[in-house]
Amino acid sequence: MASIKDVALRAGVSVATVSRALSGNGKVSAASREAVANAAKDLGYVLSYNASSLASGRSRNIGIVMPTVSRWYYANVLQGATQELNERGYDLTLYNTSGEQRHRDAVFQDLLMRQRLDAVITVTLKLTDPELHQLRSVGKPLVALGGLLPEVQTIRVDDFNIASLATEHLVSLGHTDIAFLGGADAFNVDFKLPGARLDGFEYALDQADIAVNPQWLLDADFTTAGAYQKVRSLLSNPRGRPTALLCVSDEMAFGAIMAARDLGLSLPGDFSVLGIDGHELGELFGLTTIAQHPAAQGEAAVARIMELLGEGGAEDPAQTLPVDEFFPTEFVLRTSTAPPAAG
Amino acid sequence: MASIKDVALRAGVSVATVSRALSGNGKVSAASREAVANAAKDLGYVLSYNASSLASGRSRNIGIVMPTVSRWYYANVLQGATQELNERGYDLTLYNTSGEQRHRDAVFQDLLMRQRLDAVITVTLKLTDPELHQLRSVGKPLVALGGLLPEVQTIRVDDFNIASLATEHLVSLGHTDIAFLGGADAFNVDFKLPGARLDGFEYALDQADIAVNPQWLLDADFTTAGAYQKVRSLLSNPRGRPTALLCVSDEMAFGAIMAARDLGLSLPGDFSVLGIDGHELGELFGLTTIAQHPAAQGEAAVARIMELLGEGGAEDPAQTLPVDEFFPTEFVLRTSTAPPAAG
């Protein structure tokens, strides 16, 4: 492997000049610049990030920590973040806290701390005080996606508002018998987003003077199959069933739709279903939903990080940047919601 | 940040001893070891990976390159790989080649080459000769998942065999009118796995003396929605339709099932559908499939890498390891396949 010395030798300049020419920092004459570029090319030179990082303290490497990667939301956040980062010549290092606690501890105590990162993005993780403290102690920029962390830059959707908007939609269609399917924590996704969404649901019903039927407040494990079971039971109750259902995720809404169909209900005539997410399968199911664009959230988190690192061109990031930002969502009307059948 | 010097000072030993005590390399007296451990703990010391890597040449960081992360297969491979890696105290650096060619070039020419990685795993990527050459030139272990690369350690499923087995299943149920839904390259997933699967399909039909109907050889874009459209058209042909369909992915099989249902066909009486993948939604759809356990594949790739790095305890990795391994798959019989309705 050619080192910077080899390049310097070949270009007939010092290593300092090579470093400046290649990095773009500092003044270099056009002639030197070209000689260096040629020499580097001839030798197939690529700089050592380790050496560069050690010397400069910057590593062009961002860490992202999430409780799992295989679920829709996380996979899409990651897709957006990694594209945006690679685009900018940054590496993305992925940490997965799923599984045992020991695992999570290892991530926070060791991996994250080894000073190989310029900044970290946490997704949907509620950090413990020691964890937060630890992260802060390294003094690297930190952005929390999908949940508020004290004194941390946050990007999240407005769960309360989303849920109340969704509920208003159902109310405006004429529904009064409305059920809610929240999510039970399957893994350690720590934020109680279903909580904020439930609040929004109840608020909207209250505003409309509609009583909440506690029997119709369900939760499932965020999976389609889990939702299917719950909704099948809900709809099979001989003492009556709701005419509409708000699910806190599209994947659960799919299960709800399948359950309703399997019971012979016609949708949306007999039963309206509303999701939250903007999952691509929603179109096929005709699912009305509120899209939250997770890939764009991943990109936004990266953009925020770049500003914090001073790559955005902002003067004084700490002053000019909002600390807690609501990421815009989008109401998508399709065919799974309609006025309740007369009678 | 406490450095190794601080620890040495506090423990009353040299930095060399601290390094040896903490890394476990070389002999250290029990007393020194304990003094070091205490000092490190007191100071909250964590070593700098950059410095360590620079000095030792090993970075405890594995790169993984894939064409996208948000699709089922990739997200699950990643889930398995990252868990396994974090478990072993390794970092995982993720590279996404999706999007523009420029993007992909950047990954191979720059990011991957910066010597921050001990090894790399490529998923489903068919590398160009220059890319392969470049990767080889860094002399790091390389494992290809999901597709054979010349002279590279490979882990993949036996696509031909999977497809012929699946086809035999349909044949053994008595089907003779069997369609095939392959996958058109949506993004640059370079291996023509649908090719090998199509071959297996045709082989099995040939063995059973069943003619292939070229009209029933379809492909879609690997999405549920794409498959839905294709299958809807297929089944609406007034001149006759197949009684069974083999889809090269479960997600496409879901679309096929939804299309058949929407046309009023009863499943599996009127129409049998078979998938390949082992997607968790398969259970809800009652989908018969061949499961390929992508998370386990990700773990296997990591395990292979570890052997190549000599962490597995193997004597002579180069000699003892297979170069091309078929990852085991599993036939999962559910309710989407049955004998064709009489007449």
Place this chain on the structure above:
DNA sequence: CTGAAAGCGCTTACAG
């Protein structure tokens, strides 16, 4: 604009 030199924080022969 340029170079010599110190320094980033480790690891590892080497000598004891």
Place this chain on the structure above:
DNA sequence: CTGAAAGCGCTTACAG
């Protein structure tokens, strides 16, 4: 078992 020292490959004041 232990330490002094060289070296990993860069970056960056500093002086010119």
